[in-house]
Amino acid sequence: MLSTLIYRSRACEPMSADALDGLIRQARARNASLNVTGLLLFDGVHFVQLLEGPAQSVESLFDTIGRDARHKSVVRLLRDHGPFRRFEGDEMAMVDLRDLAVTQVASLILEKMKKQARLAVSDDRVIKILTWYALARDTSHIVEGEDAANWRFVADEGASSEPCLQPGQTYQFALQPIVEPARRAITSFEFLIRSQSGGSPEQLFASVPPAQRYRIDLESKAFAFRLASRLCLDDIKLSVNLLPMSLVADPSAVDLMLDQIAGCGLSPGQVIVEITEQEAIVNQRDFGAAIERLRRAGIGVAIDDFGAGFAGLSLLADFQPDKLKIDRKIIQNIHADGPRQAIVRAIVEACAALGITPVAEGVERVEEWCWLQAAGVERFQGYLFARPALNGVPAIHWPQRTPPH
Ligand SMILES: Cc1cc2nc3c(=O)[nH]c(=O)nc-3n(C[C@H](O)[C@H](O)[C@H](O)COP(=O)(O)O)c2cc1C
Incomplete structure (x- = not known):
């Protein structure tokens, strides 16, 4: 059964482009073996990640990622099932929001998606969640508790x-x-x-x-x-x-x-x-x-x-x-x-x-x-x-x- 999970989290420390590259390389290698694809957004403070693949692989990977000391305040935003992958063939697409103007964000996320997913844009919860978090440049949409x-x-x-x-x-x-x-x-x-x-x-x-x-x-x-x-x-x-x-x-x-x-x-x-x-x-x-x-x-x-x-x-x-x-x-x-x-x-x-x-x-x-x-x-x-x-x-x-x- 194909399942999709989206979560957000906060980086524990500032992350350089090199550190981010290293994380993505490691993620892609492991995701390939797990048959997991997805997308990672990072704005310098918060991550938003989508994981899609066999339900069990997604759940156990989310569990592993949740324990990673590089981030905290991990909050699950969506758990859903669907007939197809949105990021087919992409072991972990990456969008560094720091490099983008607000007007570029939505189209870049869409570009990374499969054509079939793009057709469902207007009522796709996944796209709405990703763009909601990617476009919000202040943090009033996020409440985080103290440690x-x-x-x-x-x-x-x-x-x-x-x-x-x-x-x-x-x-x-x-x-x-x-x-x-x-x-x-x-x-x-x-x-x-x-x-x-x-x-x-x-x-x-x-x-x-x-x-x-x-x-x-x-x-x-x-x-x-x-x-x-x-x-x-x-x-x-x-x-x-x-x-x-x-x-x-x-x-x-x-x-x-x-x-x-x-x-x-x-x-x-x-x-x-x-x-x-x-x-x-x-x-x-x-x-x-x-x-x-x-x-x-x-x-x-x-x-x-x-x-x-x-x-x-x-x-x-x-x-x-x-x-x-x-x-x-x-x-x-x-x-x-x-x-x-x-x-x-x-x-x-x-x-x-x-x-x-x-x-x-x-x-x-x-x-x-x-x-x-x-x-x-x-x-x-x-x-x-x-x-x-x-x-x-x-x-x-x-x-x-x-x-x-
Ligand atoms: C924001 C973030 C996203 C991550 N995404 C993935 C991922 O998609 N796939 C993956 O295998 N590891 C990912 N990791 C790394 C995992 O948390 C973990 O370090 C890695 O899977 C190695 O786990 P292991 O030490 O149990 O082998 C991510 C880490 C962070 C902080």
Whole structure:
């Protein structure tokens, strides 16, 4: 199977024409034996390379190239399959963009391509990507995070817990902070529901008859607020999850929550409801009215898992929350993934235009955090900072600059 891969990267050091020649000679010899063809663009700082050939050869070569110490910030831009090669017969065409005027770039790339590929110019993603990167002479089209080696994560001593189940307590909650590391601040705690034995929300809700799901979803929040009160979290925001239909199914849902909040000596302004969209919203009008009631009561609203399941663009178009939590599947490996980077940059821009605070969920790697910070995300949740703690506040790991050697 013929596959095509495009990535970009940054040269670690300035590269002379001779060094570049040497790299290309070495590449061509190896590519010939691997049956790989392609194109390498270099503008003095960034590489953009296209590799095409048998899928396995392309993948293993990309793996080798990714580990090459001559460049870093390797980001995959495209992985695709096609019926023919664009650079047939060329073990690695090279275009040194430093030698070219902007007006020459697109035609030179096309010249290097096979005739068959040139015919598809107007709607060929490969040509569009190559010319997009080749023509951009400033670097605003690229976001690169700081070097992860500049940071280490150190735990604070803030952990505390409330291990005992209270009489009649049917649910438990695990707390995970949402943090703003630049201010070393906890902006809120998310209360993640667990069963009485500590099981996941999926296990918990699977054991409940569907007809009772929404009622239990609502009632369980009382335990979260009680735990917050016992842990003396009265000056920090508390995020709780709600199924959208829990708000719609019971018209008094918001009043019930307000009673729960007041009963624990908390204030509505402290609470954020995260709308978890594991199910479609059946009745948009009733849902909109329920959101309005939350707003009027002073309760904050966040869209959870944005980009997964049903939590998509139309939900954001229909109602603008205070916070938008970007799903972990989009965050995972973002430092090396071009499509994910393009999506998150667009989300951050939309959030800025709408006054919404974006939050990255499921951050596990220092590299992910470095890239997200560079892209303008300031709030984070994930194992990198803290794992959820059952009935308590976990220790939080804060980034510290590593001392220079
Ligand atoms: C930007 C860049 C592009 C490269 N392109 C190729 C290539 O197309 N084919 C190739 O065999 N090596 C390429 N290399 C070199 C490989 O990373 C690696 O050094 C080479 O394949 C030798 O690997 P080995 O030491 O495992 O044999 C490239 C290196 C860089 C920095």
